[in-house]
Amino acid sequence: MKRYGWHTNCELKSEYPSEYALVTGASSGLGHGYAEELAKRGYNVILVSRTSDKLTKAAEELQGKYSNVKILAKPLDLEKVTVDSLEQWFKELNS
Numbered sequence: 001m002k003r004y005g006w007h008t009n010c011e012l013k014s015e016y017p018s019e020y021a022l023v024t025g026a027s028s029g030l031g032h033g034y035a036e037e038l039a040k041r042g043y044n045v046i047l048v049s050r051t052s053d054k055l056t057k058a059a060e061e062l063q064g065k066y067s068n069v070k071i072l073a074k075p076l077d078l079e080k081v082t083v084d085s086l087e088q089w090f091k092e093l094n095s
Helices: 029-040 052-065 083-094
Strands: 020-024 044-049 071-075
Touching (some): 020 029, 029 052
Parallel strands (some): 044 071
16 A cells, blocks of 8 residues: 655656545545645545535635636535435536
8 A cells, every 4th residue: 555645746646547536524624635735736626524605615715726627515414424315415416
């Protein structure tokens, strides 16, 4: 297993070439920091958090800074998730 820090010589995109990265807790703190770093590195980012208002603001901020990637924001409370609700969440995300 490889471990990566956020140092500049890390070739994260070549090692993990996925088009999207999903970040939980993305409305503030460490989650927001990870989302910003991933956007900076060229990933489209799906921001997930319980608080819709803060999440929308975080998405607008990141999209303003990184217009070359897609920033999607989708509220989700992981404490209350079920298999059915998660399937519905992904369907809504894809529409």
